[in-house]
Amino acid sequence: MKNQDLYNYILGIADNSLILGQRLGELCGHGPNLETDIALTNIALDLFGQTRSYYQYAARIAGDGKTEDDVAMLRVERDYKNVLLVEQPNTHFGHVIARQYLFDVFHLLLMTELQNSKDETLAAVARKGIKEVSYHQRFSGDWLKRLGDGTEESRTKMQEAIDHFWPYTAELFDTTESDQKMIKSGIGVDVSLLKESYYKEVTETLEEATLDVPENPYFKKGGKQGIHTEHMGFLLTELQYMQRTYPNMSW
Amino acid sequence: MNIDLQPNIDKELIPILDEVADPEIPVLTVLDLGVIREAIMKDGKVLIKLTPTYSGCPAMDVIGDDLKAAFKKNKMEAEVELVLSPAWTTDWMSENGKRKMEEYGIAAPLDETADKEALLGNKRIVKCTNCGSTNTKLVSQFGSTACKALFQCEDCQEPFDYFKCLK
Numbered sequence: 001m002k003n004q005d006l007y008n009y010i011l012g013i014a015d016n017s018l019i020l021g022q023r024l025g026e027l028c029g030h031g032p033n034l035e036t037d038i039a040l041t042n043i044a045l046d047l048f049g050q051t052r053s054y055y056q057y058a059a060r061i062a063g064d065g066k067t068e069d070d071v072a073m074l075r076v077e078r079d080y081k082n083v084l085l086v087e088q089p090n091t092h093f094g095h096v097i098a099r100q101y102l103f104d105v106f107h108l109l110l111m112t113e114l115q116n117s118k119d120e121t122l123a124a125v126a127r128k129g130i131k132e133v134s135y136h137q138r139f140s141g142d143w144l145k146r147l148g149d150g151t152e153e154s155r156t157k158m159q160e161a162i163d164h165f166w167p168y169t170a171e172l173f174d175t176t177e178s179d180q181k182m183i184k185s186g187i188g189v190d191v192s193l194l195k196e197s198y199y200k201e202v203t204e205t206l207e208e209a210t211l212d213v214p215e216n217p218y219f220k221k222g223g224k225q226g227i228h229t230e231h232m233g234f235l236l237t238e239l240q241y242m243q244r245t246y247p248n249m250s251w
Numbered sequence: 252m253n254i255d256l257q258p259n260i261d262k263e264l265i266p267i268l269d270e271v272a273d274p275e276i277p278v279l280t281v282l283d284l285g286v287i288r289e290a291i292m293k294d295g296k297v298l299i300k301l302t303p304t305y306s307g308c309p310a311m312d313v314i315g316d317d318l319k320a321a322f323k324k325n326k327m328e329a330e331v332e333l334v335l336s337p338a339w340t341t342d343w344m345s346e347n348g349k350r351k352m353e354e355y356g357i358a359a360p361l362d363e364t365a366d367k368e369a370l371l372g373n374k375r376i377v378k379c380t381n382c383g384s385t386n387t388k389l390v391s392q393f394g395s396t397a398c399k400a401l402f403q404c405e406d407c408q409e410p411f412d413y414f415k416c417l418k
Contacts, residue, residue, distance in 0.1 A: 035391035035401065042393040049307025053335060124336035128306055131338065131417055132397075138370075139392050 003061050008081065008178035009188050010061070010122070011071070012224060013110070014054035015082035018072060019232075020103060021047035022239050023090060032093050039139060040096065046132040053125045073243045077233055078226040081176075085168035087223070087232045091161075094154075097143045098161035104137035105201050106172045109194045118186040141205055148209025155210065162206065163214050170219035172198070256337060259289045264297060271321050274313045275396055278355045281314060285343025288334060297322050297329040302339045304417070305397040341417045356380045357399065358413040366416035370400060379404035380411045 001007060024044035031037025055068035062071070085103060090096050111133050114126035147154040173195045175183065182188030206213050222228065242249060260268070260282075268287060273279045281287050281301075289300035299318055303311045315331040322329035341360040344352075349359035358377050361369060368374040372389045379387050384406040394401040399412040 035393070038395070039391060039393035042397045045307035045309070045397055046305060047307070049303070049305060053306065120336075124338075125306075128303075128335045128338040132306060135392070135415075142392075 001062055001064075005178040005181045006119070006187065007058055007061050008176070009182040010054050010058045012081045012176065012179065013114075014051045014058065015080050016086050016103070016107075017047040017051035017054070019080070019082040019235065020086040020100075021045075021051065022235060023086065023088075023099075024096075026090060026238075027096065036093075043100070043136050043139070046129075046136065050125060050129045050132070053121075053128075057121050057125075069243070073240050077228055077236055080223075080228065080232070080236070081226065082223050083168065083171045084220055084223040084229055085165060085171065087228060087235055088165065088168065089231050092157065094147060094157040094161035095164065097140055097147065098158065098165050100136070101140035101144045101205070102162075102165050102169055102202065103172075104133065104140050105198055105205075106169075106191075106194070108133045108137050109197055110189055110191065113189040113194070117189070122187065144205060144211075145209040148206070148211040158209070159211050162211055163216070166214040166216050167218055167220045169198075169202075171221040171223060174221060174224055176224050256343070258285070258287055259291065260287060261291050264290045264292070267321050267325055267327075268318075271314065271317045274310050274317070276352060276355065276357065278351045279348050281318070283345045283348025283351065285345065285348075286314070286339060295328070297327050299329055299331045300334045301331055302334050302337075304339050306335075308397060339417065341414065352414060353380055356411055358402065358411060360414045360416040363416055363418050369413070370415065377402050377413050379407060379409060381409035382407040 021044040024040045024047070027037065028041045028044075029037065031040055051072070052068060055071045059066050059068050059071050085099060088095070088099055108130070111126045111130040115123055115130065117123045117126070144158065147158040149155070150158075173192050175190070175192060179188055179191075183190045203213050220229075265282070268282050268290060269280050271281045273281065273284055284304070286302050286304065287299060288302050289298070291298055301311065301315060301318070311333065315333070318331055319329045344360070352359050358380050360366060361376065365374075365376055369377050370389060370392060375385055375387055377387050378385050379402075382404060384404055386405045387402045388405060389400065390403050390410065391401040393399075394412045398414060398417070400415050401410065402413050403410045
């Protein structure tokens with residue numbers, strides 16, 4: 001492939017949205033109440049919409065006759081480049097909100113920068129997505145504050161969830177070899193530069209939510225290199241089931 | 252509306268485009284919604300540029316098919332291309348479209364500042380589509396589709412959708 005680095009770079013962004021969307025989609029019909037259920041699946045829909053634009057572009061670059069669906073559905077675990085944060089299970093509503101908020105803040109910073117990419121397609125997807133992502137952050141941030149600054153039980157659960165996901169945040173700011181090449185050519189965003197704004201924003205929200213900012217110096221990484229946690233295989237089994245069982249099915 | 256962003260639509264195609272409705276809000280046509288960015292005749296074919304309201308809007312595929320079918324009925328062939336840039340905004344909805352939407356029971360988008368106040372629950376300004384009262388509260392930031400939020404009127408108790416401002 002001529003543009004392997006660009007291809008890798010696109011998947012690095014797209015896979016986060018696909019996998020987080022799949023996690024949120026699992027909540028369809030299982031949300032804590034009807035409104036939240038609809039909200040979470042609406043966020044999943046936005047993420048799938050964005051990721052579809054990325055995969056269409058990636059399939060075009062690959063130029064090997066593969067479609068957006070092949071790229072999304074038919075890779076093996078090691079070929080998915082999402083961060084570990086987004087593949088973590090839903091566990092309880094506090095976890096869903098903590099994972100979402102910690103991703104949304106990053107996602108919005110990334111989209112804001114990606115709008116200025118020299119690659120017109122990526123810039124267009126970002127410009128479209130940014131409005132949606134800022135709305136996601138409003139939703140997850142509101143719930144974080146409501147639960148953190150809520151009852152004793154909701155605060156305990158919310159704090160536990162934040163502590164649980166904190167070690168996964170550092171990976172958001174890592175860059176792969178392909179990322180670095182794309183940054184140099186003005187296409188990619190240097191995510192390492194977003195780190196300061198990210199932790200500042202998150203810290204302010206946690207304080208408003210009366211939650212403690214974790215001080216865990218040990219971070220978990222690997223997703224960007226395709227080394228995933230044990231949850232990823234189960235997630236992909238469900239995501240890919242229909243295409244694996246009935247190859248090329250469509251409706 | 253920014254004059255530069257006026258869609259480029261051939262006049263003779265307007266009557267056919269005006270037959271194609273949004274599958275989710277059937278009182279609105281694609282022209283009311285402002286999702287047609289270009290519709291021109293070229294080499295005997297109709298070339299259409301369609302822009303999505305939201306990235307994941309499932310209505311887009313249906314609208315694309317409906318457009319092709321509407322032109323086929325008029326013995327014309329249409330090609331539909333999805334364009335993302337410039338991103339759609341609620342400013343592109345026609346005034347007539349907003350009025351029809353209100354009659355249908357969906358509150359039309361407020362301007363950007365008012366929208367923010369309404370969706371943060373700071374001010375009660377969204378008008379109930381049933382009784383007209385502004386004594387309404389936000390029930391959920393996400394309604395029955397990605398483009399709407401759910402409100403309820405505290406006077407007549409009617410729940411209704413509000414079409415969110417997107418800029």
